[in-house]
Amino acid sequence: MAISKNGGPATGPQIEPAKGKLGVMIPGMGAVATTLIAGVEAVRKGIAPAVGSLTQMGTIRLGKRTESRTPLIRDFVPLAKLEDLCFTGWDIFEQDMYQAAQTARVLEGAQLERIRPFLEGIRPMPAAFDQRYVKRLSGGNVKKGASKRDLAEQLRADIQSVKRSTERQVMIWCGSTEIFLVPTAVHQTVEAFEKGLDDNDPNIAPSMIYAYAALKEGVPFANGAPNLTVDLPVMQDLSRRNAAPICGKDFKTGQTFMKTVLAPAFKARMLGVSGWYSTNILGNRDGEVLDDPESFKTKEESKLGVLDYILQPELYPQLYKDIYHKVRINYYPPRGDNKEGWDNIDIFGWLGYPMQIKVDFLCRDSILAAPIALDLILFLDLAARTADLKELGIQEWLSFYFKSPMTPVGLYPEHDLFIQSMKLKNTLRHIGGEDLITHLGLEYYD
Numbered sequence: 001m002a003i004s005k006n007g008g009p010a011t012g013p014q015i016e017p018a019k020g021k022l023g024v025m026i027p028g029m030g031a032v033a034t035t036l037i038a039g040v041e042a043v044r045k046g047i048a049p050a051v052g053s054l055t056q057m058g059t060i061r062l063g064k065r066t067e068s069r070t071p072l073i074r075d076f077v078p079l080a081k082l083e084d085l086c087f088t089g090w091d092i093f094e095q096d097m098y099q100a101a102q103t104a105r106v107l108e109g110a111q112l113e114r115i116r117p118f119l120e121g122i123r124p125m126p127a128a129f130d131q132r133y134v135k136r137l138s139g140g141n142v143k144k145g146a147s148k149r150d151l152a153e154q155l156r157a158d159i160q161s162v163k164r165s166t167e168r169q170v171m172i173w174c175g176s177t178e179i180f181l182v183p184t185a186v187h188q189t190v191e192a193f194e195k196g197l198d199d200n201d202p203n204i205a206p207s208m209i210y211a212y213a214a215l216k217e218g219v220p221f222a223n224g225a226p227n228l229t230v231d232l233p234v235m236q237d238l239s240r241r242n243a244a245p246i247c248g249k250d251f252k253t254g255q256t257f258m259k260t261v262l263a264p265a266f267k268a269r270m271l272g273v274s275g276w277y278s279t280n281i282l283g284n285r286d287g288e289v290l291d292d293p294e295s296f297k298t299k300e301e302s303k304l305g306v307l308d309y310i311l312q313p314e315l316y317p318q319l320y321k322d323i324y325h326k327v328r329i330n331y332y333p334p335r336g337d338n339k340e341g342w343d344n345i346d347i348f349g350w351l352g353y354p355m356q357i358k359v360d361f362l363c364r365d366s367i368l369a370a371p372i373a374l375d376l377i378l379f380l381d382l383a384a385r386t387a388d389l390k391e392l393g394i395q396e397w398l399s400f401y402f403k404s405p406m407t408p409v410g411l412y413p414e415h416d417l418f419i420q421s422m423k424l425k426n427t428l429r430h431i432g433g434e435d436l437i438t439h440l441g442l443e444y445y446d
């Protein structure tokens with residue numbers, strides 16, 4: 001690593017400049033995507049601030065505390081400018097982004113009106129879709145193809161046309177949660193996967209076809225849903241071969257965000273947990289899709305893993321071995337995108353005495369997800385321009401943003417939000433050629 005040691009010359013890795021337009025390609029242009037696109041335009045026009053976005057509002061401390069160097073992250077590393085983002089994507093519904101935002105009912109009418117012409121100018125391309133993987137949805141804006149290979153080729157042609165009008169590209173999956181799938185032989189190698197595309201292998205879901213098309217085109221890919229998609233050996237291989245960074249999976253927005261803040265606190269204090277009951281009500285299209293047990297299973301797996309990894313019951317059996325962890329999601333239309341996430345946590349302290357904590361998070365799902373999507377787009381593009389990150393494949397430093405962070409084979413994921421945040425910021429320091437901050441405290445100003 002090109003990191004200087006305590007005051008030495010700062011030399012970071014080589015980074016290509018963020019010149020020209022960045023094409024943002026989004027499979028799935030529903031609530032999250034429209035809130036992202038409308039939000040970026042609102043920020044560009046000075047209508048509203050980019051609250052929740054580290055790349056737009058966050059700062060980073062550099063050097064010793066005595067140096068008082070705390071630039072904005074966007075002034076420290078060369079990120080694409082919001083003005084240079086060009087949005088496009090695919091959906092099974094033909095609605096333009098203005099109509100889709102109205103369907104999603106996240107942003108208020110008066111705000112949408114101010115950016116209406118911009119939103120009306122973005123219309124989804126026909127999707128690579130198969131209802132067997134998202135049972136509750138059907139729509140007419142879909143590609144026809146003789147095989148999954150044929151669909152992949154059509155998506156590659158779409159990407160190539162975006163390449164002609166933009167300098168760089170990133171793809172971010174904001175599509176629905178697909179049915180639960182596990183990795184099989186077809187996902188192990190590029191050869192097996194391509195044969196599977198020819199044979200219409202049922203283990204290849206539409207999201208995987210998009211990911212394959214993107215990575216074959218050398219386009220970085222982020223996965224906002226809990227689907228397997230790029231969490232597969234074939235995709236990791238393609239990502240490294242084509243220097244197209246990947247990250248995922250499942251945006252960490254509401255309840256899991258809270259969980260990854262609270263659970264590390266209990267463990268840090270050696271407080272026990274006997275039960276954690278999490279329930280949600282939401283009424284948007286995502287909630288409707290998750291009402292199907294097969295899609296819910298995919299989400300459930302993503303939400304359940306968190307506690308085991310953070311609390312490490314194998315290391316602390318007295319505190320966490322018998323924890324009862326339950327996660328429910330209930331579709332409740334009156335709430336729309338304004339989800340309520342309710343947690344009952346049974347903990348125990350000194351001599352085993354029980355206590356309870358209740359968390360009731362009345363959140364706005366897509367308002368929390370949109371800045372995460374924006375940061376991932378900008379950081380993935382940065383990774384793709386940075387010499388020693390672009391060939392890594394999985395960008396673990398972006399785990400901060402995910403419920404179920406991807407890791408290389410054999411490694412366990414890091415879920416603790418504060419460790420994730422430290423890892424992200426140290427990676428930025430590395431990119432910018434600054435000393436890593438360890439908070440070691442051997443000198444008073446560390």
Ligand SMILES: NC(=O)c1ccc[n+]([C@@H]2O[C@H](COP(=O)([O-])OP(=O)(O)OC[C@H]3O[C@@H](n4cnc5c(N)ncnc54)[C@H](O)[C@@H]3O)[C@@H](O)[C@H]2O)c1
Nearest residue numbers: 028030031032091127175176177206225251285286365369
């Ligand atoms: N909103 C959040 O806070 C949040 C948090 C974490 C994860 N997620 C995940 O992000 C995804 C998007 O959430 P949302 O609230 O925007 O849902 P949404 O239902 O509003 O939008 C998803 C869109 O994807 C489209 N779609 C489905 N399959 C497609 C395909 N094969 N090709 C193209 N389009 C396809 C649907 O037609 C729909 O318009 C979901 O998987 C959700 O679980 C959302």
